[in-house]
Amino acid sequence: MDTSLTAELAQRLLTDTPTEQERAAARRGIKDYLASTLPVLFAVVPDEGRSAVLATFDAASSAENRAVVLGYLSHALDYDDYHAAFRGHPSTVILSSLFALCQHFDRYTPTDFLDAYIIGVEIAGRLGRAMGTRHYSMGLHSTATLGPLAAAAACCRWLRLEQTQTQIALGMAATQSSGLRAQFGSAVKPLHAGLAARSAVNSVLLAKAGFPGQVDTVVESFLTVFGFNVEQPGLLLDEWATPWRIIQPGLEFKRYPTCGGTHSAAEAAFVLRQSCLEQGIGDICQAVTRIEVSFPPGADTAPNIRMPRDGVEARFSLEYVIADGLLNGCLALDHYTAKPVNEVIAALAARVTRCPDHSAPADELDPDRRFHRVTLHLSDGRQLSHCVTRRETVSLYTDVEQKLAMSLALLPVSLAAQFSATTSLDNSEQLRQLTSLLCI
Template sequence: MKTLSRQMADFITSDIAGQIIPEVCQTVQLAFLDTAGCILSGRDEEVTRLFASWVNRRYQNEQEASVFFSPQKHTAMVAAMLNAVSGHALDFDDVALAGHPSVVLVPVLLAESDRSGLSGQDLISAYLKGYEIWADLLNRIPDPLHEKGWHPTAVLGTIGATAALCAARQLDIEKTTHALGIAASRASGLVANFGSMCKPLHAGWAIEYAYGAVEMAAMGATASADALEGSTGFLTAFSDGHAPDRERPFKRMQALSINTVKPSIKKYPVCYASHRVIDGVLQLRQQNDIPIEHIQTITATVSETNARVLKYQHPTTPLQAKFSMPFACASALVYGEVSLQKMTEDDITNPAIRTLMEKVKVSINHEPCPLEPSFAFHDYVTITLKDNTHLESGPIRFALGHAHFPLAPTQLENKILSCTKPAERESTMALIAKLNTHFIAMAI
């Protein structure tokens, strides 16, 4: 029987044109557009500037590909890395498969498009192949990676980006097999670094490792045949609680995972674990006249995993606030929004925000969600007033922007425009139009 790496390589080098129906094309198109907006939103962040300084010192400037909204051109790898760090800097990028697939896959493919003219069906196919490999590996790991301290975007993103890049560069089956095995040795990234500058670096490093794996394999470097499913391989290393599924064949003929698990677009620039609760708080605020001073407690009920991820009870920086349930609830109540414009140091130290944060409690719903493994089946919000009035959100199944509760096209366009400066509106719309040209022929 072929090893898992070889089965995946068979898929990555295959023709999947027949599975790229208009609905799939549209899903990938939205992922590219949303990621472009997120790249624009993070390009001036300190972590992006620091990363740019580092790569400029480390790598030669061969001008193969562009950095968004910048005159800079770099090698395809460096451009992709910079755009990925920028896209993940504000935690505004899409969510699926327990992580952030598009902020890893899209920068790679945009850079390859600049480098070689990749577009249309080839561009979409490469994205889907990276997405499919990511999904398959995730489904083989029984315990949520977050609970063990692993950041799936870094761990699975390294393999997914490798698959997408192999497809984009049309590596043969043998070299693609070795590239996947090489990438398996590079996968890493810690949840402990959430709320710091290190988290967006995970996306950039996943891309660096993917390029290294693909280019080394193309030069003739080899990896163990069972690097993924072997008893001492990738799946075993990341499944120390329960045994991973190392035996199931990779079913390349099944429907693409993206048909059932689509990327969800973030409406709020904070950790997705808090989005359902934010929707609930905003709904209660809209439906009720809630004087802030009358609030006794705010109880957010979420999964145990999400409660652990949202680890900052008393955030002191905007990065920490993105992983703080108390801040998310307080911002929604005080400002009536959770937005890029309300994530400054002044917003976090606002006395009204600090007072409300002390009143937020988190409880656990242990019923799991089959579609989003790290989530509970439902989240809930209860606001208790000092007169003992209880305001209940009721069960919140999906956040606004989830694939089952999508943003309207105008809402996505507004999100992208909110990520840019007013003077850049015209050039941003031109960028959106340029990205759309990659998909027009496929959508007809």
């Protein structure tokens, strides 16, 4: 009898063991998770949803509620890591689920924790490949839809469930999959991460407790239903862990607190700002009459907000990000929180026009070939233009240590020191302390 896809997936995620190379990458992912989480966790930056989430989900009452809270907080700034094949943010769901279960079961073995995280990232990347390109383009948010399965896989590994229990848990996570990109630019987007983490945790807890469910066919059905006829189920297992997905293509760590689909446009704007300064153009607002941004058709699917009202919406606005980059040469976190947009930046953003380049292949076909070309039309008739590709953006190194240090600097010194003492995860006590610090 042929082994089902669900069964083989469960068998591999429970038995394959990463190496120290993958664990080093996982430690870096955890530092990025903390850098993205701490400013909202301790309310040192404004966030519209934090109070309601904390009031609604009592994190001390259950692992499911802790998962919701941590998932929301870690994705609230949209500053957390991204995985290209997953086309979403894996760590916010996976680590939030794992930290929630750490405290629930009082288990703090760092190597097992890291291996479970690595397994979760492996499943996330493989689900993205197997699902194909239409899942996201049809309006589904991969963090919310694929995230529950990836996180459930990590949790099954962490708790060492039996294979049948793991298959049932994966099926229950799949059947809870939901999340629409229409919520981008609102607090519901990070709530997607929290709800996905909750789905993973309750699926695993139910399976561990002996709850029955379909053992086979659910993961296969999930790919068929949500693949929109371009799914490739074979890619879910093909060339498993050669290399591990946390290594290649690896986690992408954000340098800017905005949608990843704006980053190459921002970097083009930085270059153009420097060109203006070198040419003696000090007042960009006065010198620039209009701005064009071109990109492959569909490459603005995620950053689709043209006139943002606040910093949360501005994260998903090509116009605002380009204007901010031109005026300030950086994208400050303070510009992308729950505060009204800066009027000067918004005024320049109003001069930006989107011009899809129809000579380029559609973004859906190969998002890695995305580019943004920003062109400034100056009042004296001249044009300045610069193009940055996604591949160029991804190739730049992100200093996660510095990113974490910047977040820690926002906290009281004693609290920052407590977190700093845990981040290497060298022993069980560090994992215990880190989990305790995160579970407010």
